[in-house]
Amino acid sequence: MAETILSGGVIYPICSESIEKGYIIFKNGKIYDMGKGSPSEEMLRDREEHHCMGKHILPGLIDAHTHLGILEEQTGEIGKDNNETSLSVAPHLRALDGVNPYDAGFQDALRAGVTTVMTGPGSNNPVGGLNMAVKTAGRIIDQMVVKNPAGLKLALGENPMATHGSSNHAPVTRMGTVALIREMFYRAQDYQTLRDTGKLEYRELPMEAVLAALNREIPIRVHAHRADDIVTAVRLADEFQLRLVIEHGTEGYLIRDFLREKNVAVAVGPMLTPRDKMELKNRSYDTARELAEAGVKIALITDHPYNSIEHLRLAAIIAHQEGLNEKIALEAITVNPANILNIDDQTGTLERGKDADIVVMNGHPLDMDSKVEMVYIKGTLVYERSKP
Helix, strand or coil: CCCEEEEEEEECCCCCCCEEEEEEEEECCEEEEEEECCCCHHHHCCCEEEECCCCEEEECEEEEEECCCCECCCCHHHHECCCCCCCCECCCCEHHHCCCCCCHHHHHHHHCCEEEEEECCCCCCCEEEEEEEEECCCCCHHHHEEEEEEEEEEECCHHHHHHHHCCCCCCCCHHHHHHHHHHHHHHHHHHHHHHHCCCCCCCCHHHHHHHHHHCCCCCEEEEECCHHHHHHHHHHHHHHCCCEEEEECCCHHHHHHHHHHHCCEEEECCCCCCCCCHHHCCCCCCHHHHHHHCCCCEEECCCCCCCCHHHHHHHHHHHHHCCCCHHHHHHCCCHHHHHHCCCCCCCCCCCCCCECCEEEECCCCCCCCCCEEEEEECCEEEEECCCC
16 A cells, blocks of 8 residues: 655644644555645655645544434335334344445435444344444445444433333333333343353344443443433443443433433534424534533434435534534534444544544535545545546
């Protein structure tokens, strides 16, 4: 793989102050060096240089909550693989077995500078299955994986009740939803005791999946909009000493101090949806700002395809227009989702040794008029904007 150097642009490492007229060198898929000023002749030797004067260079964007490739576009009902509604508790489902890397959304992601996403099961079941983090370029999903599994999907509130309760199958109520989840974790504790004492007669795939969360190897990622459902998710996490990420968090601002005290991160969004159900009545563009100002770690999400993956940066732009600090707005689509997905050792910032996931834009990333011109994933140019 050729060594590449981008020179002359404004670099946003995210983890440190921006660099005016800097350079960044990458080889073998990793960032090799970066700094301020012009690269020396020695640095340029045998390297492919791209002059980026007037351009803005930042880490590949990361969406911490999507259904990219598993809730496919352009296919209708046959492409909806995100909810296995024949079950209500399905921890053993694996996103890896349902994601189609040929889904049109992956190309949209690249054009928008989104280089990594979390994708996986939906919220129609109390327990939906295992999600994963993947790069957005590739044709073999196994080769695109960054982290698998990245979390165990749980869902509280309206969706599980509407899906299963409408036919009078559990859960019908919020109590029923949580009871099913709690029962699953109790069973997993008993299962682990049998396994640890050598008394296990045969493996149970669902329980094996739950143990990853029970042993804190992965977080539970809980779909919750209403403040009371968010508190319930925290209660469950405390009861079983689980790692927790809140997804959506529409009313999280109502309990922002509680979330800060509990050190719970929130993947906020999608922002561009109508208030088409009761849980969304308090949806506000201020939520991200209010949570961030309270000291809660936030990531902004599209929940693709409910908002298109190409609108991730737009979510940050709107949040910034509504008062979210510029630095936090950029962190919310780069390093914070990387941290929430436990992949910040690989991506999310521009630092030596990290994946060369790099976006080159023709203007400031929070300027609506700015356009993505080049996208690299692990040092390979995967998108280049055609000149008009």
